[in-house]
Amino acid sequence: NTPLSLLHHRHPHGIQRNHLEHSHFFTHSDNATAVELYSKVRILCWVMTGPSNLETKARHVQATWTRHCNVVLFMSSVWDDGFPTVGLGTKEGRDQLYWKTIRAFQYIHQHHLEQADWFLKADDDTFVVLDNLRWLLANHTPEEPVYFGKRFKPFVKQGYMSGGAGYVLSKEALRRFVEGFRTQVCTHTSAVEDLALGQCMEKIGVQAGDSRDTKGRETFHPFPPEKHLTENLRRDYYYPTYSFYPILLGAQSCSDLSISFHYVSPEEMYMLEYLSRHLHPHGYRPRYQPSVPPPASLGNFPVHNKNADAERATGGLFPPNSPA
Amino acid sequence: MISESSSFVKGMVLGGLFCVFVTLIGHNKMGHGSKAHHHEHHHIQAPNIEDVSNLSEAERMELSHSIRVYCIILVKPKDLGNWAAVKETWSKHCDKAEFYSSESVKVFDSVVLNTNDMWVMVRNAYKLAYERYKDEYNWFFLAHPTTFAVIENLKYFLLKKDPSQPFYIGHTVKSGELEYVDGDGGIVLSIESLKRLSKIFEDPDKCPEQGGLLWKLSEDKQLAVCLKYTGVLAENAEDSEGKDVFNTKSVGSLIKEAMANHPQQVVEGCCSDMAITFNGLAPNHMHVMMYGVYRLRAYGHNFKDALVFLPPADSDND
Numbered sequence: 271n272t273p274l275s276l277l278h279h280r281h282p283h284g285i286q287r288n289h290l291e292h293s294h295f296f297t298h299s300d301n302a303t304a305v306e307l308y309s310k311v312r313i314l315c316w317v318m319t320g321p322s323n324l325e326t327k328a329r330h331v332q333a334t335w336t337r338h339c340n341v342v343l344f345m346s347s348v349w350d351d352g353f354p355t356v357g358l359g360t361k362e363g364r365d366q367l368y369w370k371t372i373r374a375f376q377y378i379h380q381h382h383l384e385q386a387d388w389f390l391k392a393d394d395d396t397f398v399v400l401d402n403l404r405w406l407l408a409n410h411t412p413e414e415p416v417y418f419g420k421r422f423k424p425f426v427k428q429g430y431m432s433g434g435a436g437y438v439l440s441k442e443a444l445r446r447f448v449e450g451f452r453t454q455v456c457t458h459t460s461a462v463e464d465l466a467l468g469q470c471m472e473k474i475g476v477q478a479g480d481s482r483d484t485k486g487r488e489t490f491h492p493f494p495p496e497k498h499l500t501e502n503l504r505r506d507y508y509y510p511t512y513s514f515y516p517i518l519l520g521a522q523s524c525s526d527l528s529i530s531f532h533y534v535s536p537e538e539m540y541m542l543e544y545l546s547r548h549l550h551p552h553g554y555r556p557r558y559q560p561s562v563p564p565p566a567s568l569g570n571f572p573v574h575n576k577n578a579d580a581e582r583a584t585g586g587l588f589p590p591n592s593p594a
Numbered sequence: 595m596i597s598e599s600s601s602f603v604k605g606m607v608l609g610g611l612f613c614v615f616v617t618l619i620g621h622n623k624m625g626h627g628s629k630a631h632h633h634e635h636h637h638i639q640a641p642n643i644e645d646v647s648n649l650s651e652a653e654r655m656e657l658s659h660s661i662r663v664y665c666i667i668l669v670k671p672k673d674l675g676n677w678a679a680v681k682e683t684w685s686k687h688c689d690k691a692e693f694y695s696s697e698s699v700k701v702f703d704s705v706v707l708n709t710n711d712m713w714v715m716v717r718n719a720y721k722l723a724y725e726r727y728k729d730e731y732n733w734f735f736l737a738h739p740t741t742f743a744v745i746e747n748l749k750y751f752l753l754k755k756d757p758s759q760p761f762y763i764g765h766t767v768k769s770g771e772l773e774y775v776d777g778d779g780g781i782v783l784s785i786e787s788l789k790r791l792s793k794i795f796e797d798p799d800k801c802p803e804q805g806g807l808l809w810k811l812s813e814d815k816q817l818a819v820c821l822k823y824t825g826v827l828a829e830n831a832e833d834s835e836g837k838d839v840f841n842t843k844s845v846g847s848l849i850k851e852a853m854a855n856h857p858q859q860v861v862e863g864c865c866s867d868m869a870i871t872f873n874g875l876a877p878n879h880m881h882v883m884m885y886g887v888y889r890l891r892a893y894g895h896n897f898k899d900a901l902v903f904l905p906p907a908d909s910d911n912d
Contacts, residue, residue: 304894333860401892499885500878521911526889540849540860545886548867552750553658553901554888557912 303562304401308340311404313438314386315339316374319394320346320362324353327394330536334543338400341385345374367433367463372451375439379448387412389444392436397534397542402527403438405560406481406489412441417471418479420490420530421514422464428478429514430468434532435490437464439476446474480515484560487518487525492532495542498523526558636773638763638829640839640868641754646900658901661749664731665691666719669739670710671699676739678702679877683884686906687745689731694719713813714803717795720783724792732757734788736781740873742883743780746903747870751831751839753900757784762821765840765871766830773828774818779840780871781814782831790824797823837866844874845883881911888912 315336319328328344332353336342347370349357358373360366371391378389388407392398410416417439419431431437439447447470450456456470471478481489491498503509504517517523534542649657665688669677677693681702685691695704696715707718716736723734733752737743755761761784764775775781783791794801801820811819818828831839841848845865852864875883888905889912905912 300896300898301894303896304892307894333858399890399892401894405893495885495890496878496882499881521885521889524885524890526891527893528890537846537849537853540853540864541845542886542890544845544849544861544865545883546890547892547895548861549744549865549869549887550867550897551744551746551887551903552868552897553899553903554746555902555904556889556891557905557910558889 304404307401307404307408308338311388311407312340312386313388313390313400313403313407314341314343314378314382315390315392315398315400316343316345316378317392317394317396318367318370318374319344319355321348321350322362323394324350324355327536328353328355330539331392331394331396334539335398335400339390341382343374343378343382345370345377365461368458368461368466371463371467372458375444375447376451379444383441383444387441388438389441390436390438391433392530393434393532395534396434396436396530396532397539398436398530399528399546402489402525402529405527406529407438410440410479414440415442415446415474415476416440416479417443417476418481418490420488420492421478421481422468422512423514424511425465426468426472426478428472430465430471430478432490432492432512432532433464433467435492436530436532437467437490443471443476446476447471450474481529482515483525483527483558485522485525485558486515487522488515489525489527489529491524491528491530494531494533494538495524495528526556527560635768636766636827636829638755638761638831640751640831640833641900642834643898643900646753647898649900654900655902657753658749658903661733661752662689662731663733663735663745663748664689664723664727665743665745666723666734666736667691667693667739668695668712668715668719668736669693669699669704670696673739674699674701675877676875676880679875679880680737680739680741683880683911684743684745686909686912687903688735690727692723694722713811713816716813716817717803720788720791721795724788728785728789732785734783734785736777736783737871738777738873740875741778741780741871742873742875742880743871744869744887746901747839747868748782749903750868750899750901751870752782755784758786759784760787760790760824760826762787762818762826762828763831763840764828765838765842766828769815772815772818772822774815775828775840776842777812777814777817778842778873779838780873781817787821787824787826790826791817791821794820794824831870833866833868835866839866839868839870841865841869841872842874844872844879846879847874848872884911 317328317331317336344353344355345358346355347358347360347362349355356377358370358377360369360373390403406418417431417437419437420435421429422432423429450470450473455473459469460466483489499520502519510517531542665685667680667685693702693704694707694715696707696710698706705722707715709715735748761782762775763782765779766773767776800823833839848864849860852860856863
């Protein structure tokens with residue numbers, strides 16, 4: 271009996287009803303690809319928050335982008351049945367960030383592992399475009415030991431992912447992370463959540479992935495859109511030291527299919543939701559027309575876990591999985 | 595330029611003559627169909643998608659090309675930052691866009707109007723635009739440099755509207771008997787309206803160059819008065835849900851209002867999916883809007899749009 275299972279309340283946390291009930295239908299649009307990816311690339315989102323942020327920040331995250339996750343959990347130090355939030359049994363504060371992260375992933379591993387293929391961490395001031403994350407991940411499988419985010423350069427040989435810009439672990443990466451703590455290969459080394467997690471990832475053989483689009487433009491962003499689009503971040507004091515990939519400027523700083531932005535205010539959450547999912551320039555054919563992810567990506571991989579296969583059977587869209 | 599003392603004297607005279615004037619105006623017949631107590635608010639709607647789904651591919655392409663929008667952006671030297679932003683962003687999507695400036699500015703080309711008076715700028719810009727472009731464009735869009743416009747949505751809105759009819763469209767405001775388009779949200783005139791306007795400009799009683807009557811009307815009201823004399827009335831543009839498509843405020847402001855007024859339905863209630871304009875944007879916000887409108891999108895959602903518009907040449911931020 272781990273302390274976590276003692277804390278666990280029997281609540282049907284997080285599982286969304288059909289997300290299209292909540293999300294806005296574009297009128298006169300064809301959502302078939304998005305609907306397909308929703309069931310093929312299942313993402314559990316967990317949002318790092320705390321009691322004092324629920325009404326000021328987490329509420330607006332809950333009203334916007336997390337509606338498009340397959341499963342969403344708001345992680346706090348304490349349980350809140352109303353919001354709802356999961357209680358991790360930690361304290362609050364910057365020095366608790368890595369503890370909360372470790373406990374959050376352990377909780378998810380224990381209670382939600384079969385509900386998703388990928389596991390996204392975000393802050394309560396991170397904005398995420400889930401459909402674009404699915405597009406990125408459709409070319410990978412949950413059995414790969416990989417994680418994606420805004421890749422930083424220093425301290426870790428393969429780099430590590432910015433905590434604020436959000437990062438997503440494959441199922442295999444999550445398994446290895448939890449196993450790493452069970453065997454003490456990974457421990458709570460520091461309070462700097464993203465760096466410590468990145469060091470653990472390297473130790474356990476989880477690859478730091480390249481999340482850039484097919485034109486080399488970044489998709490995860492550690493700042494709001496305005497900063498990336500209008501400032502010359504090559505002249506920033508820290509950014510060139512941290513950015514793993516060459517810094518592109520102006521319009522090239524952000525992919526059309528951007529996945530995340532950080533330091534986003536509540537108003538900007540709604541604005542980005544409106545701009546990315548609602549306001550549409552009638553008839554406009556975008557310059558960037560990336561190809562549809564290959565449907566075979568989910569069909570042909572070696573079987574590791576029979577239960578996972580059963581979960582994944584989509585009954586019609588794709589041929590049944592066969593052992594390698 | 596009207597001197598301070600002249601304005602003061604006018605104000606003094608105004609006070610005395612106010613009642614007489616109001617009575618006179620109320621009885622004045624202005625244009626066709628205007629009744630004494632006509633409080634009707636004019637609305638005009640976007641096309642229904644069903645109206646256009648019957649068109650063939652060839653008809654759609656032809657339609658897309660047939661709606662030709664000429665953009666007039668009125669600028670002054672103090673607007674330099676916004677001028678640059680408009681030049682670099684949405685104005686590239688007009689069939690042609692020109693900047694009409696109060697005075698010559700070294701760093702940018704413009705049509706120089708040599709006046710600081712906003713109403714005179716509006717008059718002269720429309721006059722010049724009509725003279726030079728009456729055969730080349732069928733719709734004329736006037737904006738300020740704090741406005742961001744989605745020209746594709748403007749064209750879609752105008753899809754089934756005949757430019758040889760007198761249209762005067764935007765975000766309207768009622769001021770007593772006068773309904774006028776608020777210039778902050780952008781003003782759309784069909785070629786027919788512009789033609790009639792050009793004629794009435796030559797009538798110094800109905801449409802004087804120096805302000806209106808004894809007091810100065812704002813230029814957007816003055817425009818409405820002149821157009822009304824020619825039988826052209828303002829219409830408020832709305833989508834199929836009744837939401838305004840021309841906005842005099844920024845997305846951020848509208849979101850803030852929505853968060854206060856209907857917090858459960860912020861995005862759904864705030865703004866139209868086919869919004870044409872927003873106003874009150876600083877230069878950096880224009881770049882964010884350009885990215886947010888033309889580039890940032892959720893993968894996997896495709897649109898069955900009636901029209902087809904390709905990205906402009908020599909541009910990378912759309």
